[in-house]
Amino acid sequence: xxxxxxxxxxxxxxxxxxxxxxxxxxxxxxxxxxxxxxxxxxxxxxxxxxxxxxxxxxxxxxxxxxxxxxxxxxxxxxxxxxxxxxxxxxxxxxxxxxxxxxxxxxxxxxxxxxxxxxxxxxxxxxxxxxxxxxxxxxxxxxxxxxxxxxxxxxxxxxxxxxxxxxxxxxxxxxxxxxxxxxxxxxxxxxxxxxxxxxxxxxxxxxxxxxxxxxxxxxxxxxxxxxxxxxxxxxxxxxxxxxxxxxxxxxxxxxxxxxxxxxxxxxxxxxxxxxxxxxxxxxxxxxxxxxxxxxxxxxxxxxxxxxxxxxxxxxxxxxxxxxxxxxxxxxxxxxxxxxxxxxxxxxxxxxxxxxxxxxxxxxxxxxxxxxxxxxxxxxxxxxxxxxxxxxxxxxxxxxxxxxxxxxxxxxxxxxxxxxxxxxxxxxxxxxxxxxxxxxxxxxxxxxxxxxxxxxxxxxxxxxxxxxxxxxxxxxxx
Amino acid sequence: xxxxxxxxxxxxxxxxxxxxxxxxxxxxxxxxxxxxxxxxxxxxxxxxxxxxxxxxxxxxxxxxxxxxxxxxxxxxxxxxxxxxxxxxxxxxxxxxxxxxxxxxxxxxxxxxxxxxxxxxxxxxxxxxxxxxxxxxxxxxxxxxxxxxxxxxxxxxxxxxxxxxxxxxxxxxxxxxxxxxxxxxxxxxxxxxxxxxxxxxxxxxxxxxxxxxxxxxxxxxxxxxxxxxxxxxxxxxxxxxxxxxxxxxxxxxxxxxxxxxxxxxxxxxxxxxxxxxxxxxxxxxxxxxxxxxxxxxxxxxxxxxxxxxxxxxxxxxxxxxxxxxxxxxxxxxxxxxxxxxxxxxxxxxxxxxxxxxxxxxxxxxxxxxxxxxxxxxxxxxxxxxxxxxxxxxxxxxxxxxxxxxxxxxxxxxxxxxxxxxxxxxxxxxxxxxxxxxxxxxxxxxxxxxxxxxxxxxxxxxxxxxxxxxxxxxxxxx
Numbered sequence: 001x002x003x004x005x006x007x008x009x010x011x012x013x014x015x016x017x018x019x020x021x022x023x024x025x026x027x028x029x030x031x032x033x034x035x036x037x038x039x040x041x042x043x044x045x046x047x048x049x050x051x052x053x054x055x056x057x058x059x060x061x062x063x064x065x066x067x068x069x070x071x072x073x074x075x076x077x078x079x080x081x082x083x084x085x086x087x088x089x090x091x092x093x094x095x096x097x098x099x100x101x102x103x104x105x106x107x108x109x110x111x112x113x114x115x116x117x118x119x120x121x122x123x124x125x126x127x128x129x130x131x132x133x134x135x136x137x138x139x140x141x142x143x144x145x146x147x148x149x150x151x152x153x154x155x156x157x158x159x160x161x162x163x164x165x166x167x168x169x170x171x172x173x174x175x176x177x178x179x180x181x182x183x184x185x186x187x188x189x190x191x192x193x194x195x196x197x198x199x200x201x202x203x204x205x206x207x208x209x210x211x212x213x214x215x216x217x218x219x220x221x222x223x224x225x226x227x228x229x230x231x232x233x234x235x236x237x238x239x240x241x242x243x244x245x246x247x248x249x250x251x252x253x254x255x256x257x258x259x260x261x262x263x264x265x266x267x268x269x270x271x272x273x274x275x276x277x278x279x280x281x282x283x284x285x286x287x288x289x290x291x292x293x294x295x296x297x298x299x300x301x302x303x304x305x306x307x308x309x310x311x312x313x314x315x316x317x318x319x320x321x322x323x324x325x326x327x328x329x330x331x332x333x334x335x336x337x338x339x340x341x342x343x344x345x346x347x348x349x350x351x352x353x354x355x356x357x358x359x360x361x362x363x364x365x366x367x368x369x370x371x372x373x374x375x376x377x378x379x380x381x382x383x384x385x386x387x388x389x390x391x392x393x394x395x396x397x398x399x400x401x402x403x404x405x406x407x408x409x410x411x412x413x414x415x416x417x418x419x420x421x422x423x424x425x426x427x428x429x430x431x432x433x434x435x436x437x438x439x440x441x442x443x444x445x446x447x448x449x450x451x452x453x454x455x456x457x458x459x460x461x462x463x464x465x466x467x468x469x470x471x472x473x474x475x476x
Numbered sequence: 477x478x479x480x481x482x483x484x485x486x487x488x489x490x491x492x493x494x495x496x497x498x499x500x501x502x503x504x505x506x507x508x509x510x511x512x513x514x515x516x517x518x519x520x521x522x523x524x525x526x527x528x529x530x531x532x533x534x535x536x537x538x539x540x541x542x543x544x545x546x547x548x549x550x551x552x553x554x555x556x557x558x559x560x561x562x563x564x565x566x567x568x569x570x571x572x573x574x575x576x577x578x579x580x581x582x583x584x585x586x587x588x589x590x591x592x593x594x595x596x597x598x599x600x601x602x603x604x605x606x607x608x609x610x611x612x613x614x615x616x617x618x619x620x621x622x623x624x625x626x627x628x629x630x631x632x633x634x635x636x637x638x639x640x641x642x643x644x645x646x647x648x649x650x651x652x653x654x655x656x657x658x659x660x661x662x663x664x665x666x667x668x669x670x671x672x673x674x675x676x677x678x679x680x681x682x683x684x685x686x687x688x689x690x691x692x693x694x695x696x697x698x699x700x701x702x703x704x705x706x707x708x709x710x711x712x713x714x715x716x717x718x719x720x721x722x723x724x725x726x727x728x729x730x731x732x733x734x735x736x737x738x739x740x741x742x743x744x745x746x747x748x749x750x751x752x753x754x755x756x757x758x759x760x761x762x763x764x765x766x767x768x769x770x771x772x773x774x775x776x777x778x779x780x781x782x783x784x785x786x787x788x789x790x791x792x793x794x795x796x797x798x799x800x801x802x803x804x805x806x807x808x809x810x811x812x813x814x815x816x817x818x819x820x821x822x823x824x825x826x827x828x829x830x831x832x833x834x835x836x837x838x839x840x841x842x843x844x845x846x847x848x849x850x851x852x853x854x855x856x857x858x859x860x861x862x863x864x865x866x867x868x869x870x871x872x873x874x875x876x877x878x879x880x881x882x883x884x885x886x887x888x889x890x891x892x893x894x895x896x897x898x899x900x901x902x903x904x905x906x907x908x909x910x911x912x913x914x915x916x917x918x919x920x921x922x923x924x925x926x927x928x929x930x931x932x933x934x935x936x937x938x939x940x941x942x943x944x945x946x947x948x949x950x951x952x
Contacts, residue, residue: 004856005936008849010571016503022575023495026582031488040594044822047598055606059850062575065843069579073840076595080585088592088812091834093584095486099498099538103545105577106502108569108788109556116564118516119552122523130531153629154832164678174682181657181680194810195833201808202640202831204680206652250812306834312584313836332677334670336564336726336918336927346520355678355831356630357671358567358782360789364549367541373484374535380480442812451812460481 008059018062019102025066026098030081030458037435038082040075047076083458084437086467089250089278089412090455093312100368101312104361111359114347115339121348124151124363131305131317131366134375135283138296141319149319150353151362155277156195158302158318159244161326161354163199165300166242166271168329185233187211188244189221191254193275196244205241218407219254219444221245227264234268242271245298247291248279251444251451252406252414255279259294272298280317281308281455282410284375284382291409308382308411308455310373311365318353327352385411388454388464395468401475405449413452414444417475421448430474437463437470484535494538495578501542502574506557506934513911514558516551523552559934560913562943565726565754565888566931569788576844577788580837587835590823591815597824600627600839607781607793607842610851611759614772617795619824625795626829627838631753632671634778634794635720637802637830639675642718642747642775644805661709663687664720665697667730669751672720681717694883695730695920697721703740710744718747721774723767724755727920727927728882728890731755735770748774756793757784757931758886760851760858767885784858784887784931786849787841794829803828861887864930864940871944877951881925889928890920893951897924906950913939913946 010018050072080091111120128149129142141147152158163186171180181204188196190212200210211233214225230240243265245256258274265272274295280303282288295301302318305311320326331352333342341347351357373381389411396402396415406414417423421443428441428450440451454464486494526548556567587596604625605618617623628634639662647656657680664672666688676686687709690701706716719741721732734750741748750771756779758764771777778794781787796802807828809818817823827833849857865887872878872891882890893899897919904917904926916927930940 003937004853004860008853008857009933010848012503012507015506015571015574016499018571018575019499019502019578020496022578022582023492023499026495026578027488027492029582030491039591042594044590044594044817044820045598047595048602051599051602053605054609055846056850057852059853060847062572062848065572065847073595073599076593076598077583077585078591078593080593081583088586091584091586093581095491095494096538096541098491098578098581099494101581102495102498102502102574102578105569105574105581105788106499106505107553107557108567109553110564110567110789114520115515115554117552117554117556118518118520119523119549122521122552123527123549126524126527129529133530154834156832156834160678160831167680175658175677175680182652194808194813198806198808198831201651202636202806203678204643204651204657206650207808208652250810312581313586313834314832330674330678332670332674332683334726335920336916337670338918341520344520355636355674356632356790358630358632358789370531371536371541372486372538374532376533377480377484377535381484384480440812442814444811457485461479 021062021066025069033079033082036079036082038079038085038438039432039435040078042076047072081458082438083456083460083463084466085456086452086454087438087440089307089453091307091313092310092455092457094310094369094457096368096372097310097312097365100364104364107361109361111361112351112357113337113339113342113349115341120361120363121350123367124350125348127363127366128317128319130370134370134378135280136286136289137292137301140296140321141301146323147319147321148323149317150350152316152318152354153314154316155275155302155304156198157355158316159195159273159275160199160202161318161330162273162300163203163242165320165326165329167203169271169325170239170241173328180239181205183237183239184241185209185211185238186242186244187213187226187229187240189213189215189246189256191215191219191249191251192244192246193250193277219249219252221256221261223257223260223264226261230264230268230270240268240270242273245272245274247274247276248410251442253279253409253412255291255409258292258298262294262297266297274298274301276301276303278304278307279410280304281382284378285386288410305366309369310457311369315362315365385455388461389413392452392454392464392468405447411454414449415452416447416449424448424450427474431470434474437467497538497542501545509555509558512555512558514555514561514914515908515911516554518552523548557932557934558914559932559936559939560942561932562928562930563914563916565783565929567783567789568786568931568933570786570845570933572844572848573786573788573841576840580840583837585837587837588827588833589813589815589818589825591817596837596839597826599843600826601824603839603842604793604795606846610846610854611756612762612765613768613777616772616797617777622799623795623797624799625793626826628792628794628830629790630792631751631778631780632674633831634792635671635749635751636675636678637794637806638749638776639679639718641796641802641805643679645747645801646715646717649804656715657681659713659715660717661685661687661714662718662720663689663702663705665689665691665722665732667691667695667725667727668720668722669726669753695725695728697732697737699733699736699740702737706740706744706746716744716746718749721748721750723750723752724886727918729755729885729888731767731885734768734774738770738773742773750774750777752777752779754780754783755886756780757858760854761862764886781842785845786933787845791838791841861931864937865889868928868930868940868944881923887930890925891928892923892925900924900926903950907946910950913943
């Protein structure tokens with residue numbers, strides 16, 4: 001008589017056979033995704049309703065489950081890997097990333113402590129150093145010094161960790177003793193990402209303590225206004241705690257001047273966090289490295305390989321200049337996690353670098369992607385994306401109907417129809433509901449614009465040309 | 477002339493070929509992991525040093541990268557999927573979970589908003605309802621009412637979100653107006669998980685505001701002490717904000733009495749969060765449902781399918797009774813995320829249910845696991861794990877050298893050698909360094925114990941017997 005554990009788990013050959021089928025499904029999906037409409041047109045609730053109300057009592061075979069990927073799930077998918085995805089920012093992945101993720105899922109090791117899988121920690125430390133090299137980032141963040149990097153799920157979490165570290169540092173690691181939290185203030189431009197205000201709220205400062213700094217004509221944070229606001233806050237007993245410089249804002253990829261902001265932060269002794277979530281990848285191309293000028297003076301820095309660097313979600317990269325501050329802010333060491341390696345002080349326990357305890361082996365994705373493409377290959381690809389954006393910008397600016405509304409800094413082109421907001425909005429809607437391409441319309445300083453972001457793994461020049469054709473068609 | 481994007485990305489057949497190789501690697505790994513030592517014996521820094529200091533300039537072929545999985549990574553792995561893994565808690569995965577994760581990695585859709593992939597949201601909502609059914613949890617958390625569930629990365633993040641919601645609710649969503657944070661207090665037993673104190677710190681309350689409640693002889697939270705502490709805190713102007721009941725403590729899987737704790741919370745009008753991270757899965761077996769008695773009176777509840785339910789990390793399940801409180805606490809809606817679906821109020825945007833903005837399609841893992849095994853299969857497997865623990869407990873208690881130190885509530889057996897702590901510690905060390913099995917030694921109330929947790933996907937009765945043999949051998 002066999003026991004449930006002998007009978008019910010897939011044996012190795014079944015794992016192989018069904019995992020192959022899953023791979024085949026993915027390859028077919030990616031090969032054919034171009035023919036699908038980008039945005040799902042599912043009605044709210046329709047996918048939910050097509051699923052039974054309770055789990056099945058009896059186990060089902062894999063083929064019938066896989067079939068439901070096509071029949072139930074597919075109608076409700078918006079296809080981020082579609083070659084004509086120009087909406088939001090990219091969340092691209094790639095073959096090497098997929099292969100690495102299969103290994104990570106299969107190994108299923110936990111990297112919470114060095115001891116719980118040393119390679120999970122040490123490959124990550126090396127990869128974070130590699131990224132500094134790849135992007136030409138300052139050695140202040142390198143693991144060989146006082147700094148270091150860690151993979152987080154998203155920039156939202158990275159920013160929160162930066163704020164926790166800044167908050168603890170400014171309060172002398174005694175936020176509970178002093179009751180200072182409600183006096184702490186955080187500064188960023190009105191163009192910064194919503195995750196900054198969310199972090200300010202989560203950290204217990206409250207939205208009222210989030211200061212929006214004025215921007216210049218190019219939507220870059222105005223360092224003079226920052227200086228003025230910090231000075232005023234300090235004068236009335238507030239505690240300026242962190243400034244976020246945004247490299248590549250969400251709406252228009254405006255690039256704050258990190259070096260000018262750093263000067264203000266130095267003057268007032270305030271933590272500087274640089275959020276380069278989408279834009280960071282651009283710095284793989286040497287001509288784009290200006291976006292990070294001054295980052296050597298920041299206390300923390302983050303960018304998302306899972307956006308534009310062919311590394312599948314989730315893989316955010318976060319560095320601090322002084323890892324001790326971060327670790328002291330986040331470390332709670334219970335008895336059951338004590339071990340010799342940790343107590344030797346010779347190893348990194350990444351659980352103390354972020355909010356979760358458990359963590360999967362995400363560094364494999366970075367390792368496989370950087371090795372498969374090589375630094376040269378990544379430079380060429382990112383350079384090509386920038387060329388696409390330049391080409392698209394040129395078409396728009398030469399067309400009498402259209403206008404490039406904001407300075408293009410990298411792979412995002414922001415445009416508006418000269419007939420005004422209603423027309424622009426109507427065209428954006430038509431594009432998305434037609435379904436051949438996807439774009440994100442938004443409002444910047446009262447004006448309706450359409451954003452085109454170029455960075456998909458599956459995108460080729462023909463799709464960029466197709467975007468321009470679709471736009472002209474929709475405008476007619 | 478081909479462009480970089482035409483030349484450098486793997487074409488579909490290369491993706492298939494290399495993803496197959498990754499699958500083969502995983503199948504070989506899992507088939508052969510039993511012959512490896514469980515804990516890595518790598519020296520600190522050895523894996524790091526074996527990797528080049530910078531990324532390669534030229535791309536490398538997949539086979540040479542995959543070879544380094546064996547040569548560089550393998551020596552640094554601690555094997556959580558080893559059949560003789562009895563350490564910490566399990567972080568088990570399974571064939572169906574692996575297959576689902578391949579699909580999730582390949583689709584690479586973003587579920588931050590309903591609109592960004594409706595199926596990613598709606599399958600998740602349904603799966604969270606299914607889990608309630610599978611575990612016999614109260615309908616108060618069902619999406620058809622005012623509550624609902626969401627997948628988080630870990631219980632640490634879930635608990636933090638519960639605390640943020642409780643903090644905002646108790647301050648009337650005006651934590652910034654009132655400066656009340658430093659008066660807020662959080663209660664849990666001294667046996668609770670370290671993530672509770674970490675959440676208290678991250679949320680800006682500070683460790684001093686974390687109250688350890690006394691425990692009874694079975695290490696369960698003492699409701700009378702809880703009542704007393706809350707009353708005293710209230711009397712001296714503190715603001716009792718959240719109580720955490722732990723179902724299955726980390727050290728010994730002690731089960732707090734949720735219903736008695738709920739009564740105290742009701743009396744004082746304090747948010748009750750139930751942390752059943754590891755233990756939750758036990759409730760798949762009807763005889764174990766007593767562990768959640770009283771959960772219907774909790775405000776939030778969490779457990780980790782990624783621990784003991786054959787769902788690969790990360791997949792934490794978190795429910796709230798009033799989703800509006802959670803969403804109001806965590807929602808920041810910038811212009812570029814506005815869309816008709818969100819504004820209709822008819823859909824769920826899960827970004828407002830947790831800290832990150834981006835999110836991958838993790839519900840597929842739950843869907844595939846619950847359908848592949850069926851409720852019946854999962855019940856049989858968990859029941860078998862409980863039988864293993866019962867058998868092991870029996871061997872220990874019948875042996876004159878050993879003692880079961882704590883009441884066994886589920887699949888964890890805590891033991892000590894009768895010769896005392898030094899002997900127990902020496903045996904634990906010998907077991908882990910011998911490498912055939914892995915255990916976690918810890919100290920509870922001053923006494924050194926060894927924990928044996930039984931719940932691995934690859935574990936069979938022979939490995940449980942092997943654990944007992946290894947223990948006897950080590951004791952000789």
